[in-house]
Amino acid sequence: MLSVNQLHAHQLEARKRLHRHQPASLANHAAANECNVAISRSIGRIHWQKLRRLVTQPVSYAVCSASLPDGEHTHIEIGARRPNTTFETDDGGLGDLARANEAVRRFVCVFNTTKWRMLTTTTRFGSIKFARPYANSTQVALRTITTKSLPSTPFSILDKMARTFFVGGNWKMNGSLESTKSLTQTLTQAKLDSNVEVVVAPPALHLLTVQEQLKGSSVSVSAQNAFHKASGAFTGEVSVSMLKDASIPWVILGHSERRTLFHESDANVAEKTAAALAENLSVILCIGETLEQREANETVNVVVRQLNAVADQVKDWSKIVVAYEPVWAIGTGKVATSEQAQEVHAAIRKWASEKLGKDTADKLRIIYGGSVAGKNCKELAQQPDIDGFLVGGASLKPEFVDIVNANA
Ligand SMILES: O=C(CO)COP(=O)(O)O
Incomplete structure (x- = not known):
């Protein structure tokens, strides 16, 4: 299990590489470094199917990049909750996941760009709040999926937003x-x-x-x-x-x-x-x-x-x-x-x-x-x-x- 700092370091590294690498090589990188970070780069659409292909091991973190319909760039992070895990969220706030459901992995999609700044995090991601001007779009960001494995349904976040x-x-x-x-x-x-x-x-x-x-x-x-x-x-x-x-x-x-x-x-x-x-x-x-x-x-x-x-x-x-x-x-x-x-x-x-x-x-x-x-x-x-x-x-x-x- 990665420590918070390690995870954060991997996360930062992953972000730096986001625009320079193809998804497959990043997935390999993640696997090679046992960092459980997978990255998918796509324009406009993000599908679970794609993540499923990339993520062959349990993930702590997956990062996707996408363009929003209004031309804004964002990336989406998907963190898997695990018992007794803490991970650092993008704004530096700590989300204590220890109380997350022990038996079930939960995935949460967190939007973050310079504009989509997370304001608060709590142990329950249902209460993450985002700053304006995109506060009204947080239905997408706040979705928590309870699943025992990655969902089989292709799940396009941007489609739901649309x-x-x-x-x-x-x-x-x-x-x-x-x-x-x-x-x-x-x-x-x-x-x-x-x-x-x-x-x-x-x-x-x-x-x-x-x-x-x-x-x-x-x-x-x-x-x-x-x-x-x-x-x-x-x-x-x-x-x-x-x-x-x-x-x-x-x-x-x-x-x-x-x-x-x-x-x-x-x-x-x-x-x-x-x-x-x-x-x-x-x-x-x-x-x-x-x-x-x-x-x-x-x-x-x-x-x-x-x-x-x-x-x-x-x-x-x-x-x-x-x-x-x-x-x-x-x-x-x-x-x-x-x-x-x-x-x-x-x-x-x-x-x-x-x-x-x-x-x-x-x-x-x-x-x-x-x-x-x-x-x-x-x-x-x-x-x-x-x-x-x-x-x-x-x-x-x-x-x-x-x-x-x-x-x-
Ligand atoms: O039939 C319904 C709406 O068309 C649902 O009714 P209830 O919300 O009362 O269950």
């Missing part, structure tokens, strides 16, 4: 004109993370009122459902064209309550999605498995089936946010663990990459829904493939603001 975090509040069939007013007031008066796209979905009857109350704020409105035909003898339905006419920009489609209670099939959901997109609406497309399906190991098959039905009718996914909502977690207080959610989100992104292309997959926002609350949102938000939340019960409470600010 996806705007999205938090939707699905109010379902709740609220009165009076209670709705106080909800919107809470939202307009709260300090919401400006890097997060926030959308609330009131019942159809309240859509226009809520839209009016939120005017001038950054919060948009969404319908909870819509019918695919433009008009006609469809008693009780609201069409996608009517939403467009009323300037409602979003619609939730395929919610499990629609699928289960109102018998909407995959084909119905696909038809509605295609119709909504044709009207230029944005769609929160809900998918998810039941408990029986999960227990039968059918989770990925189910979500892929639901997604394929839509992909049969929709080619352009740029206005779709996929909401993974395991049915067993909805309204039950039984939130999926961050590992369970991440696993399915990664599978969805893999599907998207194969079916729709890598570029679409990298951009596709995949949000999680099912008993999201103030107390569990931060850990979920740190997962590489979780790009936000669709919140039911907690969206009716002031706690919703904490969920919007999960990365702040």
Whole structure:
């Protein structure tokens, strides 16, 4: 095990070499010197896959360099927590890792450039704070991955950065004109993370009122459902064209309550999605498995089936946010663990990459829904493939603001 000083020296040496060497030779250098430092140099993208290739032994430290979308140069350091290890962080502050989980190696990505200066470190990396002007981008830096080995999922930090975090509040069939007013007031008066796209979905009857109350704020409105035909003898339905006419920009489609209670099939959901997109609406497309399906190991098959039905009718996914909502977690207080959610989100992104292309997959926002609350949102938000939340019960409470600010 390296001492703090040794590690720091290696780290400095590694940094000096960053621009002069190819990754392979640096990895060899690391191996030859038993310094457990691996360096990858890449422009724009950093993938775990790349690190996996380079890191053939347990790492204490890995350093990647990258260019940020705005042209800033940065490098990213990935330190593996080990029991009884202390390592020196880039700002010279000591992070005592002794209390880190003994059994599990945790990787933390630490951004650092002259501008991204770390302000504080504590024993829990969840509380590392960064100085402005990039403080709002710290969701990436603060992600901690719990894993027994390097994750198999290619994890591009910059891809996650490029996806705007999205938090939707699905109010379902709740609220009165009076209670709705106080909800919107809470939202307009709260300090919401400006890097997060926030959308609330009131019942159809309240859509226009809520839209009016939120005017001038950054919060948009969404319908909870819509019918695919433009008009006609469809008693009780609201069409996608009517939403467009009323300037409602979003619609939730395929919610499990629609699928289960109102018998909407995959084909119905696909038809509605295609119709909504044709009207230029944005769609929160809900998918998810039941408990029986999960227990039968059918989770990925189910979500892929639901997604394929839509992909049969929709080619352009740029206005779709996929909401993974395991049915067993909805309204039950039984939130999926961050590992369970991440696993399915990664599978969805893999599907998207194969079916729709890598570029679409990298951009596709995949949000999680099912008993999201103030107390569990931060850990979920740190997962590489979780790009936000669709919140039911907690969206009716002031706690919703904490969920919007999960990365702040
Ligand atoms: O169905 C949901 C959001 O669409 C989730 O509901 P809960 O957050 O109440 O579990």
